[in-house]
Amino acid sequence: MTLSNYSNEDKVLLAVDCIIFGFDKEELKILLIQRDFEPEKGKWSLIGGFLKKEENLDEAAIRVLHHLTGLNDIYMEQLYTFSKVDRDPADRALSVAYYALIDIKNHDSSLLKRESSKWFNLKDAPNLIFDHNRMVERSLARLQRKALSKPIGFELLPTKFTMRQLQKLYEAILEKKLDKRNFINKFNSLDILIKLDEKDMSSSKKGAYLFQFDEEKYNSKVEDGFSFKL
Amino acid sequence: MTLSNYSNEDKVLLAVDCIIFGFDKEELKILLIQRDFEPEKGKWSLIGGFLKKEENLDEAAIRVLHHLTGLNDIYMEQLYTFSKVDRDPADRALSVAYYALIDIKNHDSSLLKRESSKWFNLKDAPNLIFDHNRMVERSLARLQRKALSKPIGFELLPTKFTMRQLQKLYEAILEKKLDKRNFINKFNSLDILIKLDEKDMSSSKKGAYLFQFDEEKYNSKVEDGFSFKL
DNA sequence: TAAAAAAAGTGTGTTTTAAACACTTTAAAA
DNA sequence: TTTTAAAGTGTTTAAAACACACTTTTTTTA
Numbered sequence: 001m002t003l004s005n006y007s008n009e010d011k012v013l014l015a016v017d018c019i020i021f022g023f024d025k026e027e028l029k030i031l032l033i034q035r036d037f038e039p040e041k042g043k044w045s046l047i048g049g050f051l052k053k054e055e056n057l058d059e060a061a062i063r064v065l066h067h068l069t070g071l072n073d074i075y076m077e078q079l080y081t082f083s084k085v086d087r088d089p090a091d092r093a094l095s096v097a098y099y100a101l102i103d104i105k106n107h108d109s110s111l112l113k114r115e116s117s118k119w120f121n122l123k124d125a126p127n128l129i130f131d132h133n134r135m136v137e138r139s140l141a142r143l144q145r146k147a148l149s150k151p152i153g154f155e156l157l158p159t160k161f162t163m164r165q166l167q168k169l170y171e172a173i174l175e176k177k178l179d180k181r182n183f184i185n186k187f188n189s190l191d192i193l194i195k196l197d198e199k200d201m202s203s204s205k206k207g208a209y210l211f212q213f214d215e216e217k218y219n220s221k222v223e224d225g226f227s228f229k230l
Numbered sequence: 231m232t233l234s235n236y237s238n239e240d241k242v243l244l245a246v247d248c249i250i251f252g253f254d255k256e257e258l259k260i261l262l263i264q265r266d267f268e269p270e271k272g273k274w275s276l277i278g279g280f281l282k283k284e285e286n287l288d289e290a291a292i293r294v295l296h297h298l299t300g301l302n303d304i305y306m307e308q309l310y311t312f313s314k315v316d317r318d319p320a321d322r323a324l325s326v327a328y329y330a331l332i333d334i335k336n337h338d339s340s341l342l343k344r345e346s347s348k349w350f351n352l353k354d355a356p357n358l359i360f361d362h363n364r365m366v367e368r369s370l371a372r373l374q375r376k377a378l379s380k381p382i383g384f385e386l387l388p389t390k391f392t393m394r395q396l397q398k399l400y401e402a403i404l405e406k407k408l409d410k411r412n413f414i415n416k417f418n419s420l421d422i423l424i425k426l427d428e429k430d431m432s433s434s435k436k437g438a439y440l441f442q443f444d445e446e447k448y449n450s451k452v453e454d455g456f457s458f459k460l
Numbered sequence: 461t462a463a464a465a466a467a468a469g470t471g472t473g474t475t476t477t478a479a480a481c482a483c484t485t486t487a488a489a490a
Numbered sequence: 491t492t493t494t495a496a497a498g499t500g501t502t503t504a505a506a507a508c509a510c511a512c513t514t515t516t517t518t519t520a
Binding site: 162204209 | 497
């Protein structure tokens with residue numbers, strides 16, 4: 001057996017582009033960079049890079065994400081592979097889009113300046129190069145679906161959070177208002193949060209109890225057939 | 231601006247592999263071929279091909295599907311891109327998996343022999359080459375989810391079908407028994423089927439009414455905010 | 461020609477889940 | 491001491507999901 005079977009086939013460049021979501025001030029945000037190279041220099045874009053021969057796609061995405069945020073354990077999921085023939089005017093290149101969720105307070109923000117990157121409210125993000133707008137659209141749709149069926153929302157929050165923060169997060173993701181009591185009742189019935197003895201005093205005089213996601217409990221419940229449904 | 235920006239980046243082979251589902255005799259089936267070339271000659275595999283420079287991924291999948299089935303309008307959806315570094319022992323090649331749903335009675339079955347391909351019950355399909363088993367697993371999971379939230383099941387049935395066939399189809403997809411009355415009540419409440427004056431006599435003495443998916447009605451209901459939920 | 465067999469067809473009651481809804485508590489600031 | 495701003499807390503109603511069994515039709519067979 002030789003490698004010659006495939007020798008007549010075309011090879012292509014494969015980009016990995018990341019939609020990085022964050023959450024702050026009751027708003028869903030995405031992290032964008034201003035390109036400092038051609039084509040489309042100066043325009044806003046998702047962060048990305050090209051797949052190297054010796055790595056798989058997840059590794060490429062982790063590399064790209066780490067480079068921009070300094071973070072190592074980022075929630076991240078492959079979204080879709082975009083392949084329009086002329087999507088990149090410079091050369092035939094496909095792009096595998098990943099979306100990532102990070103706690104916006106937790107990354108090394110000094111890295112952002114070096115890359116001239118910036119957090120935007122999702123709602124008023126600028127136009128992006130190539131097909132990156134479509135990638136963002138699609139990632140939001142995925143996030144909306146997934147947030148209802150898996151406990152991934154916590155990735156966007158600090159370890160300790162108030163119920164109000166949690167509710168505002170889901171409102172931002174789902175782009176609709178939720179009823180406070182129904183939301184809390186629902187989450188309580190899931191029984192996967194730990195109520196701490198600590199209060200967050202930053203947003204009110206009275207103070208609000210802090211909660212934590214009980215990942216161990218969640219995992220063991222899942223093993224017993226439980227499934228997160230909001 | 232030149233093309234030289236990307237000139238140091240690695241290029242890779244990109245395969246497109248298709249999981250083709252069918253439905254017959256109350257069983258969910260997949261179409262496999264026996265490879266007639268190295269590597270892994272003689273082993274069972276998904277059908278696939280390599281992406282060409284001048285086509286996008288959907289076009290490549292359509293090409294591959296048409297070649298094997300003779301069909302042109304196949305329901306088809308991109309699933310996931312598999313990228314383990316050594317997934318193909320012959321060369322660094324990634325694979326974009328697509329899954330497709332076809333009416334098993336409707337393809338040109340003379341093409342199958344030429345490619346030494348064969349329908350298998352999903353349950354007792356043979357081991358496949360490379361990472362194709364994982365592709366099949368993932369496609370089934372996607373099909374199960376999607377069949378509950380989009381009316382794609384009809385793609386696996388002839389235009390006219392009985393309620394029993396429809397129920398057996400969903401039972402095969404979801405891998406669980408459903409209650410006949412609840413199933414019919416549910417579908418009736420969706421109000422997207424046309425009951426024909428015709429009966430199918432093939433499976434009983436009494437005969438069973440044939441139904442048709444009313445795609446126009448479905449589309450117009452969707453525009454009014456309806457969404458298919460089984 | 462009556463009985464058996466095999467699939468088609470059809471509704472209701474119960475339980476669970478979703479949704480609507482408003483007042484009280486707390487603590488700081490005025 | 492009154493005002494203010496957010497936190498916290500249950501109940502009622504409506505809708506959806508689920509469990510559940512007999513009758514009809516027609517062919518086959520005894």
